[in-house]
Amino acid sequence: MKIASYIRQSFIDWPGKTCAVIFTRGCNFRCGYCHNPSLVLPSYYKGQTNIAQEEVLQFLNDRKGWLDGVVISGGEPTLQPDLPELIQSIKEMGYPVKIDTNGSRPAIIEDLIRNQLVDYIAMDIKTLINRKCYYQVTGVNNADLMIQIKQSIEIIRQSGIPFQFRTTILPDHHSPYIINRLKNQFAYENYVLQEFREGETVDALSSVY
Numbered sequence: 001m002k003i004a005s006y007i008r009q010s011f012i013d014w015p016g017k018t019c020a021v022i023f024t025r026g027c028n029f030r031c032g033y034c035h036n037p038s039l040v041l042p043s044y045y046k047g048q049t050n051i052a053q054e055e056v057l058q059f060l061n062d063r064k065g066w067l068d069g070v071v072i073s074g075g076e077p078t079l080q081p082d083l084p085e086l087i088q089s090i091k092e093m094g095y096p097v098k099i100d101t102n103g104s105r106p107a108i109i110e111d112l113i114r115n116q117l118v119d120y121i122a123m124d125i126k127t128l129i130n131r132k133c134y135y136q137v138t139g140v141n142n143a144d145l146m147i148q149i150k151q152s153i154e155i156i157r158q159s160g161i162p163f164q165f166r167t168t169i170l171p172d173h174h175s176p177y178i179i180n181r182l183k184n185q186f187a188y189e190n191y192v193l194q195e196f197r198e199g200e201t202v203d204a205l206s207s208v209y
């Protein structure tokens with residue numbers, strides 16, 4: 001498991017919960033605004049060592065009773081082949097688990113749901129779900145990706161577990177027309193528009209503790 005970093009206590013990553021946040025390394029998108037380039041770009045993280053999974057699990061074990069849950073974020077956590085095993089270990093300690101995902105791996109999301117390994121899913125809707133718009137935001141120019149994103153949305157909608165869809169708004173990529181279409185498309189769901197903020201999330205938050 002490629003764990004780049006973890007936050008020991010966060011009040012903002014899972015609505016209503018005090019949680020730890022695990023950041024996995026590696027992502028299949030290249031969003032120009034990414035807050036976590038050191039998790040995404042091999043040229044940034046080359047030579048950096050991953051945090052041992054045992055260290056994180058020991059920390060979580062020590063914090064039982066103090067934390068309400070664990071968030072697994074990234075990077076893109078569904079790229080990690082041993083994600084289910086990590087979550088299983090966390091859930092055996094009694095923690096509910098939330099994952100943050102870009103929605104590119106619907107089969108993984110479906111398996112996690114089917115095996116009752118996730119209690120909350122937050123999925124990024126990067127922009128309008130068409131190839132041109134997604135390419136502009138993520139740098140990925142792949143027709144299959146649009147199918148995968150739509151599948152993930154439907155799997156999450158039908159899952160019966162709490163979820164959130166969210167879009168980070170950048171004036172360069174999200175015109176008022178795009179924003180309105182997204183708001184209409186995801187009306188009546190837990191959908192949030194997030195303002196883009198400068199800065200590197202992991203470095204800034206890691207120093208809090």
Ligand code: SF4
Pocket residue numbers: 027028029030031033034035036040074075076102
């Ligand atoms: S999907 Fe998330 S982690 Fe990956 S490049 Fe985009 S913003 Fe960064």
